[in-house]
Amino acid sequence: MKQKSFFQAVGIILGMIIIGCILSIFGCSSGGHTPSGQAGNTTREEVVHFTGNGLMKESRMTLSQMLELPNAHFEHRYSLINNWPNEKMLVARGVKISEILKAAGIKDEAKCILVKGEDGYECSYTREQLLETKRFYFPGVREREASRAELVEPIIAYEYMEDSEQLSEARADRLCLIMPQAYVNEQNQHSFVKAVSEIHVTVDDPGKWEVATVYPPAGNIKKGDSVKLQHKHMGKVKMYYTLDGSMPGENATLYNPSTYQPELNQPIVINQDTCIKVVVKGFGKYDSDMAEYHYQIK
Incomplete structure (x- = not known):
């Protein structure tokens, strides 16, 4: 009986060791969370x-x-x-x-x-x-x-x-x-x-961004009509404009604030004789020359 009890005890110990090893292996592979990256x-x-x-x-x-x-x-x-x-x-x-x-x-x-x-x-x-x-x-x-x-x-x-x-x-x-x-x-x-x-x-010269263009072209316009600013790199640049004759800077009105919500890019309504001054800014090139577009009410 003593010999049988001895072997039973050894079997229990070995079983506990095997279970512990299994738990350790699974714990290493699944335990803990590493932040992304x-x-x-x-x-x-x-x-x-x-x-x-x-x-x-x-x-x-x-x-x-x-x-x-x-x-x-x-x-x-x-x-x-x-x-x-x-x-x-x-x-x-x-x-x-x-x-x-x-x-x-x-x-x-x-x-x-x-x-x-x-x-x-x-x-x-x-x-x-x-x-x-x-x-x-x-x-x-x-x-x-x-x-x-x-x-x-x-x-x-x-x-x-x-x-x-x-x-x-x-x-x-x-x-x-x-x-x-x-x-x-x-x-x-x-x-x-x-x-x-x-x-x-x-060492290449990056050059300047092309000036913004307008539609309709500058000239006579009906009161209440609107003018759109345009640029072939609209997704890369931002167009800043003024209507008071001042030079457009960082505090000027941003014409195209959104790439994904075009309804936020509002045309400029002309209600009186107006001079639109616009500068194009963007990474990778120097600011564009200032462009001026004059509109007169018919």
Whole structure:
């Protein structure tokens, strides 16, 4: 009887060990939740390739190497407006694009910077837009209130979270170019590039955006008729206009606030002799020349 009890005890112990191993295996495979993108950063090192005749030489840089650059780390809240248009907040940690390009050997004569994502999306910027223009976080972006603006940096972010104002909520994700707003009305989210894989820098002159055109043509018009502003790159540019004779700037009326809600892009109603002045702005080129269109009531 003692021998039988001994073997029973051994069997129970072995059974418990086997059950424990099974539970351990399933627990490892299914337990815990990894935030979106975080697993990707633990299994592969993010790499960005630097190409183009605007650099001293072509090279590559890993995220680890970017993080080792002196005075390059930057984290902050960001305000943004998309092409719907909706105003949002975002928190991000990353590396200053200015320091990254300095380390990559950008030339003084470089003028164009093209950032490419792995999914094929890309966005171009002039040197002035990406590296020299002061850019800000606007806490009052939803009210278009600019008085509390805070200076921030364009970055290659490795941790971020949209619709949040708490830096503690930023989570690891694919490298993303974050372009802050230059002014409180600027639509900037379409200039973000996710999963950055290449930065192409050239000495080519980016040129200016073409001027906006109008329909009907300038000249005589009936009172109450309307004028449409037109541009062949309507989805890439924003057209700012004035009717009071002043030069259109960042505070002028935006003609095309939405890419997805065309009903928001309202024609200009003409009720008296009017001069429409319009300037075209957009990433990748310099602002257009100012165009003037004069209408006289019949």
